[in-house]
Amino acid sequence: MKWTPKILYRRLLKLYGPQGWWPVRCEISGAGYHPEIFQVPSSSHGRYEVCLGAVLTQNTSWVQVDKVLNVLQRETGFDPERLLNVPENLLQEWIRPAGYFRQKSRYLCQISLWFEDIERQQIEPGRSELLKVQGVGPETADSILLYAFHQPTFVIDAYTRRILEHLGVAQPKASYESLRAWFMLSLPQDVVLFQEYHALLVAHAKAYYQKGSPKPDPLKGA
DNA sequence: AACCAGGACGTGA
DNA sequence: TCACGTCATGGT
Secondary structure: OOOOHHHHHHHHHHHHOOOOOOOOOHHHHOOOOOOOOOOOOOOHHHHHHHHHHHHHOOOOOHHHHHHHHHHHHHHHOOOHHHHHOOOHHHHHHHHHHHOOHHHHHHHHHHHHHHHHHHHHHOOOOOHHHHHOOOOOOHHHHHHHHHHHOOOOOOOOOHHHHHHHHHOOOOOOOOOHHHHHHHHHOOOOOOHHHHHHHHHHHHHHHHHHOOOOOOOOOHHHHO
16 A cells, blocks of 8 residues: 555545544533544633643543643633733742643743734734744644644654554654644645544554553554 | 653753 | 753642
């Protein structure tokens, strides 16, 4: 089987159907994810929530992030100015369940400053500028650009790597940018397509590529 | 009781 | 550039 981005997408879509992704809070979705009812964040608070979640979920399960986002919603109403005025100790207590709380408290402040700039100037955020923010690496940057600001960029995460390796598409040590290019160079630059594609990869990985209990990939069989 | 979770950074070679 | 140690909590 010679895998291309388009073929892989068709197979995943057939297996799992539309995802309607960025996971928001259980309070809203009931299950941690809300397929079908994903609303693109049209408000500043919505965009900001995605930014916070993207940082908080680094190397951390979403259920932990979910708890933290509920606290941040209650305490700050997803207002960057209010978050920036919270004493560091208190912010760290709020985000403790998401792990790395000392690092992430700083990262959240940095991304908040960046966010305020973007919203104030009402300009489209640039990827290279976003990557300069402390605590924002390639995956976090692409998640923010794709899900908060609707820019056509592709998110590569650990799940995506695992799938591409097992399918024989990628080398184990392939760079982030090379994998991102593999998708972006042969697909239409469509925001919803990229959002759905990443969501489908996560769905597939959760089903078959969990490290504890890996199962045979149905994509490889046929 | 280990092992893992949708990474990123600082350091040294 | 790149490999490696570090950061930290909660779930399984």
